[in-house]
Amino acid sequence: MNKPQIHSDAKTWEASPNNLEPFWMGFTPNRAFKQRPRMIARAKDMHYYDMAGRAILDGSAGLWCSNAGHCRDPIVAAIQKSAAELDFAPTFQYGHPKVFELASRLATMAPGDLNYAFFCNSGSEAADSALKIALAYQRVKGQASRTRLIGRERGYHGVNFGGISVGGMVGNRKMFGTMLAGVDHLPHTYNRKEQAYTKGEPDYGMHYADELERLVGLHDASTIAAVIVEPMAGSTGVLPPPKGYLKRLREICDKHGILLIFDEVITGFGRLGYAFAAERFGVIPDMITFAKGVTSGTVPMGGVMVRQGIYDAFMTGPDHAIELFHGYTYSGHPIAAAAGVATMDLYRDEKLFENARKLEGVWADAAMSLKGNPMIEDIRTLGLVAAFDMKVVEGSPGLRAYKAMENAFHDFGFLIRITADTIALSPPLMITENQIDEIFSDKMPKVLKSVA
Numbered sequence: 001m002n003k004p005q006i007h008s009d010a011k012t013w014e015a016s017p018n019n020l021e022p023f024w025m026g027f028t029p030n031r032a033f034k035q036r037p038r039m040i041a042r043a044k045d046m047h048y049y050d051m052a053g054r055a056i057l058d059g060s061a062g063l064w065c066s067n068a069g070h071c072r073d074p075i076v077a078a079i080q081k082s083a084a085e086l087d088f089a090p091t092f093q094y095g096h097p098k099v100f101e102l103a104s105r106l107a108t109m110a111p112g113d114l115n116y117a118f119f120c121n122s123g124s125e126a127a128d129s130a131l132k133i134a135l136a137y138q139r140v141k142g143q144a145s146r147t148r149l150i151g152r153e154r155g156y157h158g159v160n161f162g163g164i165s166v167g168g169m170v171g172n173r174k175m176f177g178t179m180l181a182g183v184d185h186l187p188h189t190y191n192r193k194e195q196a197y198t199k200g201e202p203d204y205g206m207h208y209a210d211e212l213e214r215l216v217g218l219h220d221a222s223t224i225a226a227v228i229v230e231p232m233a234g235s236t237g238v239l240p241p242p243k244g245y246l247k248r249l250r251e252i253c254d255k256h257g258i259l260l261i262f263d264e265v266i267t268g269f270g271r272l273g274y275a276f277a278a279e280r281f282g283v284i285p286d287m288i289t290f291a292k293g294v295t296s297g298t299v300p301m302g303g304v305m306v307r308q309g310i311y312d313a314f315m316t317g318p319d320h321a322i323e324l325f326h327g328y329t330y331s332g333h334p335i336a337a338a339a340g341v342a343t344m345d346l347y348r349d350e351k352l353f354e355n356a357r358k359l360e361g362v363w364a365d366a367a368m369s370l371k372g373n374p375m376i377e378d379i380r381t382l383g384l385v386a387a388f389d390m391k392v393v394e395g396s397p398g399l400r401a402y403k404a405m406e407n408a409f410h411d412f413g414f415l416i417r418i419t420a421d422t423i424a425l426s427p428p429l430m431i432t433e434n435q436i437d438e439i440f441s442d443k444m445p446k447v448l449k450s451v452a
């Protein structure tokens, strides 16, 4: 590659889709990808299609986001209509109807008095927005000393500074995780010896929540603003919460006046069979972050559901004064909001959350049928999610899963998500029993055999 000189017309590289070099891909080994690209040309329902038109079964709803399936007609139509009718309108000091419609839909779906929606554009922004709202809330309540944020090992809350700091993924943290002071972490809840091959919530591990008491003992409750956890840790390999764990966290937070934030960027919108995991587990957090499934991945959008009492605490001072100094140019973007409303309609009309709930048992049994495969060391399932820990190639962590992903795509027409040596599956919620069978009786055994 020749380096560009001073003028852009001096660039000698080809400007075309075939020039893979200039795109620096995130969370991707760029050199390996560019040597053997996995290129996706289009999508419909449960499938992607590569450049040659070959169908690829989507085993991970894109990146845990295309919950309604791909290129669904009503969502496409809503996006097209909005793009032609209202391309952009500010939501600072102005508004447009779709964003209010979506907020009220979400407020209706969210449990308890999680009655307010704050919008942003991604899960990372949602996490940072929730953390900022927590800090601001404590301050407006006269508790400005509560600035500490508690996350969890093996948690993932996106890639912005707040989210990385409370997150618990070493790869993300080691370079950037030290920038925010006053953060601590709960231990993660996974214990293979006690929990291996569990369907749903493991019996063992509720006591990990009591570690919050230890942190309160160490730092004092008067310094702690909020705890943020994913109800089910997704990106670090699918860790369903132990039975009673989330309730216990809620109790300890209540006891000490600490806000509890559920990061539902993955677990929201039907992934666990309900609008939000909070409903499934019967625990109402003070805030829920969401993204991905809110538009079924079609248009970037994220947000935070907030309880009545938190919103009310800000609604003081003169009427003309801004209450929260936070927001993004594209908060509640009209096209995203239109996609969001159409997505909620589709979830409702096709009963997609119910479908996930109905299929959970079939899905879990089918996933567990791979127990005994020589490549597998543990399997975990919850809702329409399954994770497979693979044997690690000695001295080369991540290699086996990477090869599995390559082979799945190129040889078996199957798109999977990997994290370290774990394969995580989370298909669109429109999946059928036949397709579940195809995944676990055909595609997964072939993929595993190919990396044995």
Ligand SMILES: Cc1ncc(COP(=O)(O)O)c(C=O)c1O
Residues within 6 Å of the ligand: 121, 122, 123, 124, 125, 127, 156, 157, 158, 159, 230, 234, 235, 263, 264, 265, 266, 291, 292
């Ligand atoms: C729980 C959780 N929070 C936050 C994020 C970050 O979302 P985004 O990539 O949209 O910024 C993710 C992404 O996978 C996630 O799983």
